[in-house]
Amino acid sequence: MSGAHEPAGAVSGAHEPAGAARAVVAVVGPTATGKSDLGLELALRLGGEVVNADAMQLYRGMDVGTAKLRPHERRGVPHHQLDVLDVGEDASVAAYQRHARTDLADLAARGARAVVVGGSGLYLRALLDHMEFQPVDEQVRAELEREAAERGPGLLHDELARLDPVAAARIDRANTRRVVRALEVVRITGRPYSASLPEHVYEVPAVQIGLDCARPVLDERIERRVARMWDEGLVAEVAVLAGRMGRTARRAVGYAEVLRMLDGELDEDAARAAVTVGTRRLARRQMGWFGRDPRVHWLDAADPDLVDRALELVAAADAGRLAEPTYVRRTLGS
RNA sequence: GGCCAGAUAGCUCAGUUGGUAGAGCGUUCGACUGAAAAUCGAAAGGUCCGCGGUUCGAACCCGCGUCUGGCCA
Numbered sequence: 001m002s003g004a005h006e007p008a009g010a011v012s013g014a015h016e017p018a019g020a021a022r023a024v025v026a027v028v029g030p031t032a033t034g035k036s037d038l039g040l041e042l043a044l045r046l047g048g049e050v051v052n053a054d055a056m057q058l059y060r061g062m063d064v065g066t067a068k069l070r071p072h073e074r075r076g077v078p079h080h081q082l083d084v085l086d087v088g089e090d091a092s093v094a095a096y097q098r099h100a101r102t103d104l105a106d107l108a109a110r111g112a113r114a115v116v117v118g119g120s121g122l123y124l125r126a127l128l129d130h131m132e133f134q135p136v137d138e139q140v141r142a143e144l145e146r147e148a149a150e151r152g153p154g155l156l157h158d159e160l161a162r163l164d165p166v167a168a169a170r171i172d173r174a175n176t177r178r179v180v181r182a183l184e185v186v187r188i189t190g191r192p193y194s195a196s197l198p199e200h201v202y203e204v205p206a207v208q209i210g211l212d213c214a215r216p217v218l219d220e221r222i223e224r225r226v227a228r229m230w231d232e233g234l235v236a237e238v239a240v241l242a243g244r245m246g247r248t249a250r251r252a253v254g255y256a257e258v259l260r261m262l263d264g265e266l267d268e269d270a271a272r273a274a275v276t277v278g279t280r281r282l283a284r285r286q287m288g289w290f291g292r293d294p295r296v297h298w299l300d301a302a303d304p305d306l307v308d309r310a311l312e313l314v315a316a317a318d319a320g321r322l323a324e325p326t327y328v329r330r331t332l333g334s
Numbered sequence: 335g336g337c338c339a340g341a342u343a344g345c346u347c348a349g350u351u352g353g354u355a356g357a358g359c360g361u362u363c364g365a366c367u368g369a370a371a372a373u374c375g376a377a378a379g380g381u382c383c384g385c386g387g388u389u390c391g392a393a394c395c396c397g398c399g400u401c402u403g404g405c406c407a
Contacts, residue, residue: 031371056371066371094368122370133368170365175374178366185367195367246369253371277360282371288364 023317024104024204026053026116027310028124028290029211030283032221033301036069038211039117041307043077046113046314050074051103052081053118053127056252058096059085061241064234065254067225087241087249094133097126104204116206121289130203134185134193144180144187153179164192200295207317209310210296217302218283226254226276234258234275235268253278297322 025046027039043050052058056066060083063070068082080103085091100116104127107114118124125131148156153176160183161168167182182193213221238258241249250259254275261271290296299309316322 054371055369090369091372092368093370097368120370122366122372126367131367136368172365172374175365177369177373181368193367197366248369248372251369251372255371278371281360284362285371289366289370292364 022113023314024114024116024128024206025310025314026124026128026206026208027118027211028053028208028296029119029301030213030218030286030290031067031119031279032218032225032283033211033213034306035117035119035211036067038209038306038310039115040069040073040075040077042310042314043113043115044075045307045311046115048113048115049078049080049107051100051107051114051116051127052079053100053116053120053123055091055096055118055120055123056249057082057118058091059083059087059249061087061237062249062252062255064229064232064237065252065258067229086244088244088246090246090248092136093122093126094136096123097131097133100127101204119286121286124208125197128202128204128206128208130199130201134195135188137184137188140187141180141184144183145176148176148180156180156183159183160186164194166194167192170194170196200293202295207313207322208290208293208296209313210290210298211301212298213301219280222279222283223276226272226279229254229275230272235261238262253282 025042025048027035027042029035039050042048054066056062057068058081059066062068069079081096081100084099100123104114116124116127126133144156154173156176156179157168157171157173160171160179163186164182167186171178171182173179182195185191185193234254235258238255239262241255242259242262245255245259250256257266257271257274257278260266260274261268266274297313299306299313303309313322
């Protein structure tokens with residue numbers, strides 16, 4: 001964590017040493033809004049490199065369905081945290097946090113600007129904000145999952161209420177996934193879990209640029225994106241990976257539905273419709289996640305001068321004259 | 335033309351001796367600390383095809399009409 005930006009007034013000749021206190025640039029927002037392209041362009045203009053913050057683009061081989069920029073499309077800009085996981089592995093935010101922060105440190109040391117690009121809210125927060133994850137114990141977790149399956153999630157929630165009332169109050173009874181994790185932490189650390197997310201405290205100073213898009217337009221883009229994925233061979237891609245996909249990868253939008261199709265559960269039209277619906281739902285949730293963060297500076301994804309606007313924001317941030325809580329509530333939903 | 339089966343939320347459909355309606359999905363809003371493109375919560379939304387009739391009371395029973403699907407001509 002480096003210090004705050006210098007009050008910029010004084011600097012005219014005084015170049016700061018490479019890598020000092022230049023905020024990381026983060027391009028966030030819902031899927032299908034052009035994050036990858038903008039990120040690439042910014043990296044090019046700023047002499048930077050891209051750090052992926054998209055949980056599913058971590059996976060090797062999941063290219064078409066995650067709309068991953070292919071190597072030949074990257075215009076020579078190095079990309080980090082792409083293709084670092086086998087589809088059989090579970091992703092892990094904590095591991096991501098470690099690795100991506102190492103990337104950030106490396107880039108800073110080389111004086112290269114980091115451009116973080118991604119739509120996974122939790123991953124972005126883990127990378128940029130102050131967040132510490134508790135340890136994990138697969139065996140304890142498996143045990144808890146079995147209990148949940150056998151005795152129902154309600155009883156586990158009761159247990160959590162006894163051991164950690166604060167966490168229990170925050171986690172919904174039916175949310176097995178989170179109840180299990182909370183109990184897992186309590187069991188292995190002997191301390192309460194009681195986690196909550198609302199603080200927005202940068203561990204890594206950043207300018208977050210959000211891509212905003214009116215819903216009708218976004219829905220149309222999503223429709224087109226799904227059509228393109230089909231044309232580019234999503235079904236074949238999934239077929240190749242199908243046997244090896246672990247529980248994280250196989251739940252990704254586009255993959256889950258095609259897997260059901262390959263199992264004969266859905267016909268092709270139904271699968272494709274389900275992918276569209278799923279992508280739309282994903283986009284809505286992403287809007288919620290980022291729209292709530294008061295630090296995001298929103299730009300219209302359709303703005304012809306998008307890149308220049310984004311560069312202005314970066315320049316303002318570098319100069320220390322970016323109004324801190326520029327909370328421009330997204331216009332989504334018009 | 336005749337016979338049969340349907341018509342209930344944006345969509346697919348439940349609705350059990352007649353007591354003015356529900357689910358799943360979608361939509362909107364929300365939560366989120368090692369699976370997060372996950373997991374979960376809440377809300378909005380209905381002239382029960384139309385018109386008559388029977389009844390204290392009809393989504394439900396009866397008649398007519400309209401539309402849809404199927405079968406027979």
